[in-house]
Amino acid sequence: MRDAIEKADVLIEALGWIRRFRNKVTVIKLGGSVMENPDALRHCLIDIVFMETVGMRPVVIHGGGAAISRAMAEAKIEPNFIQGRRYTDDATLKIVEEVLAGQVCSHITQEVEDIGGRAMSLNLDPQCVLFGERMTLPGENGEEIDLGHVGNVTEVDRATIENLCYAGQVPIIPSMCIDKKTGQKLNVNADTAANAVAEALGAEKLVFLSDVNGVRTDKDDPDTLVHSLNREKAEAMIKSGQIASGMIPKVEACLETLARGVSKIHIIDGRLRHSLLLEIYTNTGVGTEIVL
Ligand SMILES: Nc1ncnc2c1ncn2[C@@H]1O[C@H](COP(=O)(O)OP(=O)(O)O)[C@@H](O)[C@H]1O
Numbered sequence: 001m002r003d004a005i006e007k008a009d010v011l012i013e014a015l016g017w018i019r020r021f022r023n024k025v026t027v028i029k030l031g032g033s034v035m036e037n038p039d040a041l042r043h044c045l046i047d048i049v050f051m052e053t054v055g056m057r058p059v060v061i062h063g064g065g066a067a068i069s070r071a072m073a074e075a076k077i078e079p080n081f082i083q084g085r086r087y088t089d090d091a092t093l094k095i096v097e098e099v100l101a102g103q104v105c106s107h108i109t110q111e112v113e114d115i116g117g118r119a120m121s122l123n124l125d126p127q128c129v130l131f132g133e134r135m136t137l138p139g140e141n142g143e144e145i146d147l148g149h150v151g152n153v154t155e156v157d158r159a160t161i162e163n164l165c166y167a168g169q170v171p172i173i174p175s176m177c178i179d180k181k182t183g184q185k186l187n188v189n190a191d192t193a194a195n196a197v198a199e200a201l202g203a204e205k206l207v208f209l210s211d212v213n214g215v216r217t218d219k220d221d222p223d224t225l226v227h228s229l230n231r232e233k234a235e236a237m238i239k240s241g242q243i244a245s246g247m248i249p250k251v252e253a254c255l256e257t258l259a260r261g262v263s264k265i266h267i268i269d270g271r272l273r274h275s276l277l278l279e280i281y282t283n284t285g286v287g288t289e290i291v292l
């Protein structure tokens with residue numbers, strides 16, 4: 001009896017948070033790294049189904065970088081990353097589409113359904129909600145670095161995503177877009193895609209589920225977690241090399257999105273059980289909060 005009363009107490013404690021986030025959109029980016037761990041992925045999806053059930057509106061954007069690299073190795077193609085982005089030629093794009101819009105998107109959608117939620121995959125065919133254009137990166141001497149079929153999201157089909165949320169479905173979006181002018185499919189860094197969607201939807205929160213507990217001053221030491229990261233500190237850490245690889249586009253995109261109105265952005269460890277619920281339904285929060 002005592003146990004049951006304690007459980008009811010916990011539910012009541014969450015009531016204030018549930019009310020606060022009711023009907024508010026939270027964009028959740030599922031990183032390829034956390035998806036490498038099936039148990040962690042399942043628990044993240046259970047939390048997402050919980051959120052939807054209590055009236056929040058979760059929208060999922062996923063990557064799958066590790067799975068793409070594995071498929072490339074099988075095809076004997078060497079991955080080439082430039083400033084955290086994958087150089088994408090024709091053969092690589094074919095693999096990216098098969099893995100992201102095909103396997104990963106279907107897998108997540110099916111898992112949500114298996115857990116008892118309702119999900120809709122918004123992969124490129126037949127339903128695409130992300131549109132964009134080819135991008136380049138600035139080189140050290142001001143020259144443009146070509147990335148092949150890599151794009152930036154410039155337009156989001158907000159109505160389709162919101163209609164699904166209102167209908168109680170969780171939209172599952174892979175990090176690819178279509179160039180409306182040319183019809184060309186483009187590979188998009190999943191962190192920048194998540195930021196574009198959060199901004200377009202005016203999301204209350206954007207949460208990155210990764211395989212690290214947040215941004216660290218020593219990337220290999222979890223005890224060096226930075227709880228709150230502002231622009232000045234982030235830029236210094238990128239320059240010094242403390243923030244490296246996939247963390248560079250993640251942090252850069254977060255800073256841009258904050259400047260455009262999404263109020264809360266967090267990078268948390270998707271392998272920590274219920275990290276998503278802890279982030280949303282407790283005062284203390286977990287991981288790194290990015291602030292301006
Ligand atoms: N300063 C840092 N703090 C934490 N992780 C870092 C840092 N710099 C680089 N990383 C790397 O960034 C990775 C997370 O980014 P990424 O590979 O894009 O993962 P995800 O698939 O979750 O988006 C970590 O696994 C870590 O190796």
Ligand SMILES: CC(=O)N[C@@H](CCC(=O)OP(=O)(O)O)C(=O)O
Pocket residue numbers: 030031032033062063064065066068084085086096150151175187188189190191246
């Ligand atoms: C252009 C670019 O780099 N695209 C990424 C898309 C997937 C991704 O970002 O996945 P994670 O979130 O797991 O890193 C890639 O090809 O790996």
